[in-house]
Amino acid sequence: MDAAVQERSSGxxxxxxxxxxxxxxxxxxxxxxxxxxxxxxxxxxxxSFVSVVGPSGCGKSTLLRIVAGLLPYSEGSVQMDGQAxxxxxxxVGVVFQNSIxxxxxxxLENVMLPAEVLGLDLKASRERAxxxxxxxxxxxxxxxxxxxxxxxxxxxxxIARALLHDPKILLMDEPFGALDALTREQMNLELQRIxxxxxxxxILITHSIPEAIFLGDVVFVMTPRPGSLERIIRIDLPxxxxxxxxxxxxxxxxxxxxxxxxxHSGSFD
Amino acid sequence: xxxxxxxxxxxxxxxxxxxxxxxxxxxxxxxxSLVLLVLLLAFWEFGVGLFNIPKFVLPPFSxxxxxxxxxLTVSPLARDSFWFHGAVTLTEVLAGFLIGSGVGLVxxxxxxxxxxxxxxxxxxISAFQSLPKVAIAPIIVMWMGYGLESKIAIVVLxxxxxxxxxxxxxxxxxxxxxxxxxxxxxxxxxxxxxxVKFPSALPFIFAGLDVAAAFAVVGAIVGEFVGAQSGLGxxxxxxxxxxxxxxxxxVFLILALMGVTLTAALRAVRRHFLSWxxxxxxxxxxxx
Numbered sequence: 001m002d003a004a005v006q007e008r009s010s011g012x013x014x015x016x017x018x019x020x021x022x023x024x025x026x027x028x029x030x031x032x033x034x035x036x037x038x039x040x041x042x043x044x045x046x047x048s049f050v051s052v053v054g055p056s057g058c059g060k061s062t063l064l065r066i067v068a069g070l071l072p073y074s075e076g077s078v079q080m081d082g083q084a085x086x087x088x089x090x091x092v093g094v095v096f097q098n099s100i101x102x103x104x105x106x107x108l109e110n111v112m113l114p115a116e117v118l119g120l121d122l123k124a125s126r127e128r129a130x131x132x133x134x135x136x137x138x139x140x141x142x143x144x145x146x147x148x149x150x151x152x153x154x155x156x157x158x159i160a161r162a163l164l165h166d167p168k169i170l171l172m173d174e175p176f177g178a179l180d181a182l183t184r185e186q187m188n189l190e191l192q193r194i195x196x197x198x199x200x201x202x203i204l205i206t207h208s209i210p211e212a213i214f215l216g217d218v219v220f221v222m223t224p225r226p227g228s229l230e231r232i233i234r235i236d237l238p239x240x241x242x243x244x245x246x247x248x249x250x251x252x253x254x255x256x257x258x259x260x261x262x263x264h265s266g267s268f269d
Numbered sequence: 270x271x272x273x274x275x276x277x278x279x280x281x282x283x284x285x286x287x288x289x290x291x292x293x294x295x296x297x298x299x300x301x302s303l304v305l306l307v308l309l310l311a312f313w314e315f316g317v318g319l320f321n322i323p324k325f326v327l328p329p330f331s332x333x334x335x336x337x338x339x340x341l342t343v344s345p346l347a348r349d350s351f352w353f354h355g356a357v358t359l360t361e362v363l364a365g366f367l368i369g370s371g372v373g374l375v376x377x378x379x380x381x382x383x384x385x386x387x388x389x390x391x392x393x394i395s396a397f398q399s400l401p402k403v404a405i406a407p408i409i410v411m412w413m414g415y416g417l418e419s420k421i422a423i424v425v426l427x428x429x430x431x432x433x434x435x436x437x438x439x440x441x442x443x444x445x446x447x448x449x450x451x452x453x454x455x456x457x458x459x460x461x462x463x464x465v466k467f468p469s470a471l472p473f474i475f476a477g478l479d480v481a482a483a484f485a486v487v488g489a490i491v492g493e494f495v496g497a498q499s500g501l502g503x504x505x506x507x508x509x510x511x512x513x514x515x516x517x518x519x520v521f522l523i524l525a526l527m528g529v530t531l532t533a534a535l536r537a538v539r540r541h542f543l544s545w546x547x548x549x550x551x552x553x554x555x556x557x
Contacts, residue, residue: 068453069453070449070452070453087455088452088453088454088455089455090454090455092453093453094449094450094453096446096449096450097446098446100444100446100447100450102447102464102465102468103545103546104468104543104545113450113454113464114454116460116464117451117454117455117456117460117464118454118455145545147545165454
C-alpha cells in the first residue's frame with residue numbers, strides 16, 4: 001500500500017490512473033497465432049468514463065479482460081495505480097455481456113456474491129446490497145429469482161453486484177448489447193446517474209457509437225485486424241447529458257468522426 | 270410448478286357446483302388409468318382359467334395377492350418373511366447406492382479439476398464403462414462371500430460409473446462466463462467450485478443418480494441370484510425352484526415398490542435442490 005502511494009505521488013502524471021503502454025496480445029501458439037491487439041497506448045484518468053467502441057473482432061473485449069486481469073498479455077505494460085496488472089484485483093468490478101446471475105440464488109444473494117467471495121462483513125454488505133438495489137431501481141425484487149426478472153432488470157442487478165465491494169474501477173463488457181433499443185436508452189441514462197453518484201472510473205465496451213458518445217468523457221475508437229486503438233476522441237458535451245443531446249453538433253461530429261474511421265479502416269468490408 | 274397447478278385446479282373445482290366437479294373427475298386421465306388397471310387385473314384373474322394356463326406358468330392374480338399377504342403377515346424374522354428379506358435387499362441397495370454414487374461424485378470432482386488426471390484415467394473409464402459389470406458378479410461373490418458385502422460391492426460397481434461420468438460431464442459443462450465472474454472477484458479454486466461449478470453441475474449429477482438408483486436394485490438382485498443366504502433375489506430363486514410363480518410375482522411387486530420409492534425419494538431431493546429450475550427442463554436438460 002505504502003509503495004503504491006509513494007509511486008503515485010512520485011509519478012509525473014498524477015491523473016493517469018490506468019496506463020497502458022505498447023500492449024499486444026497474441027492468441028495461440030507461435031506457428032498459427034492470431035494478433036488480437038497491436039501496440040495499444042492509452043491512459044485513463046481517475047473517475048473518468050471511458051467508452052471503447054469498435055466493430056466486432058477489434059479486440060475491445062480482449063482489452064477489457066486484460067485490464068480485469070482475467071487474461072494475460074503478450075507484450076507491453078498495463079498499470080493500474082502505478083502497479084502492474086498481473087492478475088485479478090479486488091478493487092475491480094466487472095459487468096459482463098450477459099448478466100450472469102446465478103439462477104439458484106435470489107437477486108439479493110446474487111448481489112451479495114462478491115461479499116462472500118472476498119470475505120467481507122456480511123451484515124454491512126447486506127445493507128450496502130439493499131442500498132445498491134435501491135440505486136438501480138430494484139427495491140422489492142430482492143427475493144425474486146433472476147429468471148423472474150426482465151433482461152434490463154437482470155443487467156441492473158449485475159451492475160449492483162459489480163459495485164457491492166466498492167471497487168475503484170467498473171469494467172463493463174457490452175452490458176446492454178442484449179437489450180432492446182428503448183430499454184437500452186433507459187439503461188444508458190441510469191448508468192450515467194449511477195456513475196455520477198458512485199464516482200467510479202468506468203471503462204465501457206460497446207459496439208454502439210451513440211452509446212459510446214452519450215456516456216463517455218473519452219471515446220477510444222478501435223479497429224480490427226489486428227485490433228488497434230485508432231483514435232481517442234474527447235467528448236465535451238455538458239453533464240448530465242440527456243437523449244436530446246444526440247441532436248447537438250458536438251454529438252453528431254463525434255459520431256461522424258467515428259464512422260469515418262471505421263469506413264477508412266475497412267472495418268465493414 | 271406441478272403442485273402450483275394442482276392447487277389452482279383444486280381451487281377452481283371447489284368453487285363450482287358439485288355435479289361439475291364430479292363430471293370433471295370422471296374425465297380425469299388418472300381415473301381412466303385406474304380403470305384400465307382394474308380391467309387388466311380382472312382379465313389376468315379370469316383369463317388364466319379361461320385359457321387353461323397352468324398355475325406354475327401364470328397363477329391367477331388372487332394367488333399373487335395371497336402370497337403377498339402371507340409374506341407380509343408372518344413374523345418379520347421368519348425365513349419366509351418379505352420384511353426380513355426385503356430389509357436385506359434394501360440395505361444392499363441403499364449402502365451400495367450411497368457408497369457407489371458418493372465415490373463416483375468425489376472422483377468426478379477430482380478428475381474434472383485436473384486435466385492430467387482426466388487424461389490419465391479417461392481410457393480406463395471408457396473401457397470399464399462398456400463392460401457388462403454384472404458379469405463380474407460371480408467373481409465378486411467368490412472373493413467376498415455370501416454375505417451383504419459382496420452384494421454391496423456389486424451395487425457400488427454398478428452405481429459408480431453413471432454418477433462418475435455424468436458428474437464429470439456436468440463439471441465440464443459449466444458456463445465459462447460464470448467461472449470468469451468468480452475469477453474476476455479473485456475467488457479461490459474452492460470458491461469457484463462450491464459457488465458455481467457444483468450447483469451448475471447438479472442437474473447432470475441428479476440424472477446420473479437417477480440411472481444409478483435403477484442400477485442399484487438390479488445389482489442387488491443379480492448379486493443375490495449369484496450367491497446369497499438372504500434377500501428378495503434369494504426368495505425369487507427359491508420360489509422358482511418350487512414352481513411358486515405367485516410368490517415370485519409377489520416378490521416382484523415388492524421390488525417394484527422399492528424401486529418406485531427410491532426414485533420418488535430421489536425426485537423429492539432433486540426438487541429441493543433444483544427448485545430454481547423449471548420442472549420440465551431439469552429432467553430434459555441432461556437426458557439428451
